[in-house]
Amino acid sequence: MNHTRRTKTFIGAMMLAAAITASYATFVSHAPHTYLAIAVLVLAVVTSRMKVKLPGINGNMSVNLPFLLTAVASLSAAEALLIAFVSTATQCWPRKETKFNPQQMAFNLSMMVFASGLASLIFHASWTSTQSGFSPLGLTLATTTLFLGQTAPVAAIIAVSEGKAAGQIWLSLAQLSFPYYVVSAGISTMVQSVGSHMGWGLALAVFPVMYVIHRSYRLYFGRMVEALRPPVMARAAGAGA
Numbered sequence: 001m002n003h004t005r006r007t008k009t010f011i012g013a014m015m016l017a018a019a020i021t022a023s024y025a026t027f028v029s030h031a032p033h034t035y036l037a038i039a040v041l042v043l044a045v046v047t048s049r050m051k052v053k054l055p056g057i058n059g060n061m062s063v064n065l066p067f068l069l070t071a072v073a074s075l076s077a078a079e080a081l082l083i084a085f086v087s088t089a090t091q092c093w094p095r096k097e098t099k100f101n102p103q104q105m106a107f108n109l110s111m112m113v114f115a116s117g118l119a120s121l122i123f124h125a126s127w128t129s130t131q132s133g134f135s136p137l138g139l140t141l142a143t144t145t146l147f148l149g150q151t152a153p154v155a156a157i158i159a160v161s162e163g164k165a166a167g168q169i170w171l172s173l174a175q176l177s178f179p180y181y182v183v184s185a186g187i188s189t190m191v192q193s194v195g196s197h198m199g200w201g202l203a204l205a206v207f208p209v210m211y212v213i214h215r216s217y218r219l220y221f222g223r224m225v226e227a228l229r230p231p232v233m234a235r236a237a238g239a240g241a
Contacts, residue, residue, distance in 0.1 A: 007161045011107045014153060018110035021117035025077035030124065037079040043067050044083050048091035062091045065146070065180065068116060069188035072142050077120040084116035085109060107157060115149025136189070143185040151177060 044067035051062045064087050071080040092108045094100050119142040122128060128138035155170035 004161075007103070007157065010157055010160050011103055011110070014107055014110040014114065018114040018117070021114050021121075022081050025081060025117040025121055028121070028124075029077040029079075032076050032079055033074065037071070037075050037083070040067050040071050040075065041083045041086060044071070044087040045090045048087040051091065063180075064091070065184040066187040066191070068112075068146065069119075069139070069143060069184055070191050072116060072120045072123050072146075073139055073188060074191070077117065077124070080116050080120045081113055084112045088112040107153075111150060111153045114153075115146050118149060119143075119145040139185060139189060143181055143188075147174075147178070147181045 044064045047064040047067060048062045050064075068080075068084055068087070071083045075083070088109055089105070092105050122145055123135065123138040123142040125138075128135050128141060151170055151173045155166050155173055158164060158169050159166035
């Protein structure tokens with residue numbers, strides 16, 4: 001089986017997993033929270049276009065994760081899935097100079113729906129729930145689920161399509177993105193802790209924080225890319241500046 005066929009098979013399996021997870025999560029979904037859902041959706045969409053290129057890997061990362069976690073923890077499963085779907089579609093929509101890739105879009109949407117649906121089911125499960133509504137254990141497990149649900153399929157699809165070792169690719173992804181998931185979990189914890197006092201307006205307060213994180217990541221990864229460039233290329237780039 002060649003790489004193209006393996007890639008299509010893997011994407012098909014991912015789409016099936018997403019459809020099953022989304023169907024079940026929507027079936028057991030609890031009451032909606034319209035105003036908070038709209039606020040989180042808008043901010044997740046806006047921050048989904050704030051992307052940074054991951055060095056050494058054919059992929060990028062946006063800074064909408066705290067809003068996806070907030071959706072998982074504060075909204076119904078149906079709302080969380082809708083936010084994940086729309087923000088991912090916005091993130092992956094190509095710019096004018098880039099050609100649209102339907103397979104890539106299908107994979108990214110399926111991956112995020114599957115990961116978000118599974119995270120929502122885990123967070124709202126009876127064994128992770130608390131009387132206060134905020135569960136540190138549930139948020140930790142939801143964050144871990146999103147982390148594995150995003151990094152593992154990405155590593156697998158790169159390995160399948162390019163014939164590389166999946167474990168090595170996943171380790172690189174994990175090292176680059178793990179600190180961001182920890183920070184996002186911390187921000188989501190803050191939202192959950194004081195959200196009852198500030199309501200949906202707290203989501204607006206998170207946006208400047210994510211903008212600063214986006215700028216910091218771009219600067220950090222930019223320097224990392226420069227450090228990884230061969231000396232000859234670096235001198236050539238400097239001479240042409």
